[in-house]
Amino acid sequence: MPKQNIPDIVVGRLPQYLRSLQRMAREGRYVTSSQELGERLGISAAQIRKDLSLFGEFGKQGTGYNIEFLSKQLQEILHVSHDWNVAVIGAGDIGTALARYKGFANRGFQVSMIFDNDPEKIGQSIGSFVIENTATMVEKIKAANIKIAMISVPAPTAQTVTDQLVQAGIKAILNYAPISLNVPPGVRVQYLDPSIHLQRMTYYLDK
């Protein structure tokens, strides 16, 4: 199926399939089924088979999926067979946690730069990173041809940072700042504001 015809909701499930498959591989497993994947993920087996069938023929009726093969295929589809360099903007608590986060390994991402505008932070180290001046951000991101950024700056400065990142050629932004960002067509944003996700659950809780 042509890429542009795959619903985004299906695309959103593929990383979950990949994560489960990679976990199974670490558990020493070789083969799985849409049933087992579905139980792990709380998604129906039929939905998983339907989603995967949009991209190709990955399993045989009755013998299930080869975990390594399907993982590699999903990595290709999601463009994470090789690591993307990622810039982190904002070296506060969240930015620091991101720079030190070990969970990007084998998931396709590698933090390679971290920026802040606080003179007391610029030049300080976080692990193997030296915090760089946000004033040099556009130039450095362009020079390194980085396409992905994570924003962990205060909400009032997030849009300005975003505009600069777009100017620097960034195409995908993971936004931890609690604010909606305006970006031009061709640039994507995903939001990780914990309060938004918590409020989506409190709706269902008794007061």
Place this chain on the structure above:
Amino acid sequence: MPKQNIPDIVVGRLPQYLRSLQRMAREGRYVTSSQELGERLGISAAQIRKDLSLFGEFGKQGTGYNIEFLSKQLQEILHVSHDWNVAVIGAGDIGTALARYKGFANRGFQVSMIFDNDPEKIGQSIGSFVIENTATMVEKIKAANIKIAMISVPAPTAQTVTDQLVQAGIKAILNYAPISLNVPPGVRVQYLDPSIHLQRMTYYLDK
């Protein structure tokens, strides 16, 4: 409309509306429109009017929405008129960032406890919190009648922690561990695994 008939996708947009309205209020604004909200959020004005109409009559044709009134109504609907106490499990980088996070203020949440199983961390302070022993978690959460937890432990221990939280009466979990959690009916989980959100965007990027 009866609560159970509201689609979850609509519920998921309400916190975004509330966040934008609260930002407008901080900007000193009193009145807004579905058009303006839509432009800030990248959601159509018609969608916003339709979503809100499921919950009541919040604006007048031609005069728009009173920001303070609609904010209060959405806070009531989302059950965040008063703060919920939240327990953080895992005092690593992410748990520490959550315990120190200022973005929960006025959003309905207040971190009130943080737990870890590392003897070197137990008893240490993070701001005004003292890290408590995970062994006492079930008892302390029950005693404090806490219903919401944030999990920031390594993936291999996240399911065990979840089972204990369910036993302690937790009904809503914000999960930072990169793993799918099994929970019984009546318990909700939202996932904040950055790699999942990044992979959802790299699909659309040129390799």
